[in-house]
Amino acid sequence: MTSTNPLQTEQVRNKVLYSEVDVQHNGYLEALGKVTKLAKSILNSGLQSYEAQENVQFGIEHVQELEQNASLKFMEYQSSLDVKKLAQENWEQSNHETIDTMETNMPSMISDLRSAHESLQERIERVRVLYDSVTKVNTEAENLLEGNTSLTATLSEWEEELGAPLTDKLIKKGYLREAGTSGGEQRYRAYDNFTKGPKELKHMNQSIKEDISRLTNELGSYKEKWLQDAEIFTRITSVLKEELIKRDMNVDIDMEEEEEEDEEEEEEDDEEEEGHEQEQEEEIEEEEDENDDEEQEEDYDENLHDDEPVEEGINEDNPVRDTISHNEPVADEGMTEDAGVINDIENR
Structure with a gap:
């Protein structure tokens, strides 16, 4: 048996405190309790103490009053039970109708749910692939900050991204070096110091050009x-x-x-x-x-x-x-x- 958590315990307590009180049932039990108490007092020869506690005068009128009160409470209680019975029947009928409606619409709903499930699975897979790509990019960025890179690609991929002339130039200059083969095609890896960004390199290049021009003049x-x-x-x-x-x-x-x-x-x-x-x-x-x-x-x-x-x-x-x-x-x-x-x- 599992124990309830504090939230569930608080919900049960609130339901007990603020739930609907069965007034008719309590009233009928109260009327029966008065009759039972009077009968017990008579049997125990304690009628005088009963009159003193209830502040009544025992007689035929008091007995008729108790009888009428008990009958009235019984009728109220019976009416309450009939209402609850009808409410229960209506609830059961509504549930049956809901179940029938669900069974009727279930085939189309199942197909929709399956398609939604497959769509969610595809999106989750795309998110996973995107996450892996972002992780690789972050790793590569960290390596670039240290001046190293593990970026490798085939010759056709380099030419597709950079163009054939620039790729040949980078290979001749030693920025792209052979790093094994993959699928029968040669792979090349980028080698360079990436600690300085493009803006810093452009600024340095411009400063050197200005110094050369000034010294030439x-x-x-x-x-x-x-x-x-x-x-x-x-x-x-x-x-x-x-x-x-x-x-x-x-x-x-x-x-x-x-x-x-x-x-x-x-x-x-x-x-x-x-x-x-x-x-x-x-x-x-x-x-x-x-x-x-x-x-x-x-x-x-x-x-x-x-x-x-x-x-x-x-x-x-x-x-x-x-x-x-x-x-x-x-x-x-x-x-x-x-x-x-x-x-x-x-x-x-």
């Missing part, structure tokens, strides 16, 4: 400045060589040109061997050296012009040449100073 600007400074320095050097030739100084110009060519070749070799950052540093240093040389040469030209006297009839196109032709001693005196400046320039 800076390199172009430095190169342009260096070429301009080199051109100016070449012009100054050519002017100085012409002046030295005109002053009949024994300078081995050919040797200087060879040394300059050797230096340029060495600088080009150094620029090819060194990295991008070293190139920028060298270009900045060369720019500073060239600016210093230019300032020294400009100071030198100013000193030349300051030391030489100005005479009438000086050629405007080449004032130094006319000055030297008219003032040869001055050129001889400044020769030592010019040679020292040239040696400093060559050393630089």
